[in-house]
Amino acid sequence: MTEEETCLYLTRVRDAKRDIALLEADYRWACDGIERLKRIQIHGKLAASIANTKRFTVKRDALLRFREEAAARIERLPDVRFREILKGRYLEGDTWEWIASWMGYDTRHVHRLHKRALAAMAQE
Numbered sequence: 001m002t003e004e005e006t007c008l009y010l011t012r013v014r015d016a017k018r019d020i021a022l023l024e025a026d027y028r029w030a031c032d033g034i035e036r037l038k039r040i041q042i043h044g045k046l047a048a049s050i051a052n053t054k055r056f057t058v059k060r061d062a063l064l065r066f067r068e069e070a071a072a073r074i075e076r077l078p079d080v081r082f083r084e085i086l087k088g089r090y091l092e093g094d095t096w097e098w099i100a101s102w103m104g105y106d107t108r109h110v111h112r113l114h115k116r117a118l119a120a121m122a123q124e
Helices: 003-040 042-073 080-091 096-103 108-124
Strands: none
Touching: 003 042, 003 108, 042 080, 042 096, 080 096, 080 108, 096 108
16 A cells, blocks of 8 residues: 555545434434434335435444544554554544644654654555
8 A cells, every 4th residue: 555545545534433423313313304204104214214324324423433444454553653643643533733732842853753644554
């Protein structure tokens, strides 16, 4: 995996957090719809709504596994600074400024470390 592919992979990991939240909102909406359909006794649409909730669950579980696998890959990096930068940026969604402040580094230095972290992860 190249550094660019690693960065794209980690960006997908970060976006998965948002996608999980959207799926959970859709799931709650579908469950509420099922309850409404049960109350008014429309069984034809009920089966379709139940199938939708199962699809949401499958997608959400796949995204959660994807994030867990990425977290495990990050944890295997030997340098703690690399791990903290990648976890903060891609798993927690922190800004570069916040990460730099938290680590006690200049933002430019964090960007340089980020590039090295991507290279290290690409070698894995």
